[in-house]
Amino acid sequence: xxxxxxxxxxxxxxxxxxxxxxxxxxxxxxxxxxxxxxxxxxxxxxxxxxxxxxxxxxxxxxxxxxxxxxxxxxxxxxxxxxxxxxxxxxxxxxxxxxxxxxxxxxxxxxxxxxxxxxxxxxxxxxxxxxxxxxxxxxxxxxxxxxxxxxxxxxxxxxxxxxxxxxxxxxxxxxxxxxxxxxxxxxxxxxxxxxxxxxxxxxxxxxxxxxxxxxxxxxxxxxxxxxxxxxxxxxxxxxxxxxxxxxxxxxx
Amino acid sequence: xxxxxxxxxxxxxxxxxxxxxxxxxxxxxxxxxxxxxxxxxxxxxxxxxxxxxxxxxxxxxxxxxxxxxxxxxxxxxxxxxxxxxxxxxxxxxxxxxxxxxxxxxxxxxxxxxxxxxxxxxxxxxxxxxxxxxxxxxxxxxxxxxxxxxxxxxxxxxxxxxxxxxxxxxxxxxxxxxxxxxxxxxxxxxxxxxxxxxxxxxxxxxxxxxxxxxxxxxxxxxxxxxxxxxxxxxxxxxxxxxxxxxxxxxxxxxxxxxxxxxxxxxxxxxxxxxxxxxxxxxxxxxxxxxxxxxxxxxxxxxxxxxxxxxxxxxxxxxxx
Numbered sequence: 001x002x003x004x005x006x007x008x009x010x011x012x013x014x015x016x017x018x019x020x021x022x023x024x025x026x027x028x029x030x031x032x033x034x035x036x037x038x039x040x041x042x043x044x045x046x047x048x049x050x051x052x053x054x055x056x057x058x059x060x061x062x063x064x065x066x067x068x069x070x071x072x073x074x075x076x077x078x079x080x081x082x083x084x085x086x087x088x089x090x091x092x093x094x095x096x097x098x099x100x101x102x103x104x105x106x107x108x109x110x111x112x113x114x115x116x117x118x119x120x121x122x123x124x125x126x127x128x129x130x131x132x133x134x135x136x137x138x139x140x141x142x143x144x145x146x147x148x149x150x151x152x153x154x155x156x157x158x159x160x161x162x163x164x165x166x167x168x169x170x171x172x173x174x175x176x177x178x179x180x181x182x183x184x185x186x187x188x189x190x191x192x193x194x195x196x197x198x199x200x201x202x203x204x205x206x207x208x209x210x211x212x213x214x215x216x217x218x219x220x221x222x223x224x225x226x227x228x229x230x231x232x233x234x235x236x237x238x239x240x241x242x243x244x245x246x247x248x249x250x251x
Numbered sequence: 252x253x254x255x256x257x258x259x260x261x262x263x264x265x266x267x268x269x270x271x272x273x274x275x276x277x278x279x280x281x282x283x284x285x286x287x288x289x290x291x292x293x294x295x296x297x298x299x300x301x302x303x304x305x306x307x308x309x310x311x312x313x314x315x316x317x318x319x320x321x322x323x324x325x326x327x328x329x330x331x332x333x334x335x336x337x338x339x340x341x342x343x344x345x346x347x348x349x350x351x352x353x354x355x356x357x358x359x360x361x362x363x364x365x366x367x368x369x370x371x372x373x374x375x376x377x378x379x380x381x382x383x384x385x386x387x388x389x390x391x392x393x394x395x396x397x398x399x400x401x402x403x404x405x406x407x408x409x410x411x412x413x414x415x416x417x418x419x420x421x422x423x424x425x426x427x428x429x430x431x432x433x434x435x436x437x438x439x440x441x442x443x444x445x446x447x448x449x450x451x452x453x454x455x456x457x458x459x460x461x462x463x464x465x466x467x468x469x470x471x472x473x474x475x476x477x478x479x480x481x482x483x484x485x486x487x488x489x490x491x492x493x494x495x496x497x498x499x500x501x502x503x504x505x506x507x508x509x510x511x512x513x514x515x516x517x518x519x520x521x522x523x524x525x526x527x528x529x530x531x532x533x534x535x536x537x538x539x540x541x542x543x544x545x546x547x548x549x550x551x552x553x554x555x556x557x558x559x560x561x562x563x564x565x566x567x568x569x570x
Contacts, residue, residue, distance in 0.1 A: 078460030
């Protein structure tokens with residue numbers, strides 16, 4: 001059997017007295033449509049930061065496609081296909097949509113450090129970027145600076161940039177956060193149409209979106225996995241309901 | 252539409268007519284002000300210094316208060332060579348640029364691990380340490396008295412540096428032009444664009460898998476080299492180097508000139524430096540005691556009315 005796309009074993013991280021990951025064991029299967037949910041402060045975003053390498057764990061292992069990556073910096077993890085989006089849009093705000101995506105593609109192709117040829121001559125990268133933008137319905141905004149776009153379209157750009165990196169594992173950190181409900185539909189459609197071989201982990205608050213997209217759900221509470229299972233089981237689980245009603249689970 | 256956007260994007264690096272303006276202006280200035288060629292040569296060399304600061308600050312977003320370290324290293328290297336019977340100017344320039352790039356690389360390995368205020372302090376420390384080293388090594392640098400006795404040979408063994416500054420002017424203009432070509436190429440390369448990415452959002456740059464620290468070190472080294480060439484040019488054309496070449500004031504002034512012109516646009520140096528240096532020359536002639544006040548007033552007005560410098564002002568007017 002092939003190893004899971006992403007796995008963590010006993011992942012632990014604390015900042016002084018605050019423990020954000022308390023021994024997380026987690027598996028993301030190949031081609032998964034997996035959601036990570038949990039109340040505010042459950043450690044969801046910290047988990048993303050740990051997995052991508054922005055934070056260093058105090059203990060535990062991170063395996064990507066069966067290979068240990070715990071000690072690797074961010075960049076080589078990205079090269080191995082581990083890609084994330086940000087909860088709060090993190091783009092090159094004054095650069096155009098096309099340039100945002102082109103920069104990502106150039107890095108993936110390993111030409112991002114090229115000093116001599118003008119960037120405009122990397123035609124293949126630019127055309128690939130444009131095709132991606134077109135697919136996400138952003139073609140009309142290709143040359144507009146990102147900070148002039150409506151927020152929903154910025155979120156789409158965020159997804160476009162991550163797709164430009166040809167992810168094998170894609171971590172979507174609240175892809176619809178802050179987007180008016182009239183525009184969430186487009187984002188859900190885009191996520192639904194992602195290639196099935198990408199292992200997808202969606203970190204989300206919006207339960208509608210989670211139950212529409214996910215086939216497997218993990219509930220994180222206070223840095224630990226409370227429960228995991230298929231959506232129906234999670235929806236019916238009394239402990240999950242308690243957590244979301246703000247009550248403590250009796251130990 | 253589709254091809255249109257891609258084509259427009261792919262054509263961005265092409266030369267535009269407006270980019271000829273600085274060079275036409277430099278030739279016009281040569282014809283119009285023959286008695287100011289010495290100042291002109293200084294301005295041209297200083298533009299290169301500011302251009303190099305623009306690569307570091309404007310493109311890569313590395314805030315530095317120690318850029319004079321590289322300028323001074325280049326100047327002392329070329330100067331010491333010329334004072335010790337190697338006055339050949341071109342090799343002097345190359346030596347100055349290389350020494351400065353080496354200092355840039357070595358200090359960059361340490362200081363670029365940090366960001367923000369810590370980085371600012373560290374760049375300052377590097378320049379101060381070099382200045383103190385130059386002060387102590389007075390047997391070779393001349394210390395407080397400055398480096399004396401430079402003898403610069405004719406360029407290619409033929410073009411003698413004349414009293415009126417004809418040769419110096421065209422020497423500086425040519426070197427500036429070549430360095431500008433290189434800088435422009437760097438800025439438009441994928442590497443240059445990735446620097447802009449680092450400036451715009453360093454977290455995102457990490458997240459797309461770019462080796463951010465390495466990129467910053469590369470541009471820091473290249474820019475240090477340009478700053479060194481600029482210092483070497485001034486040393487060779489004025490035949491004098493002093494400790495002020497390494498001073499905080501020199502590091503600060505180049506930033507002020509760059510900010511007046513506008514940072515991160517490649518051409519800010521070409522506007523800010525002449526404006527500042529000509530104003531300084533005029534004000535200090537008209538008002539030898541009080542001239543710094545007028546420079547200060549000019550800065551205040553610019554900060555209030557022209558954020559983003561003169562180029563920023565033009566961009567807003569065009570919209």
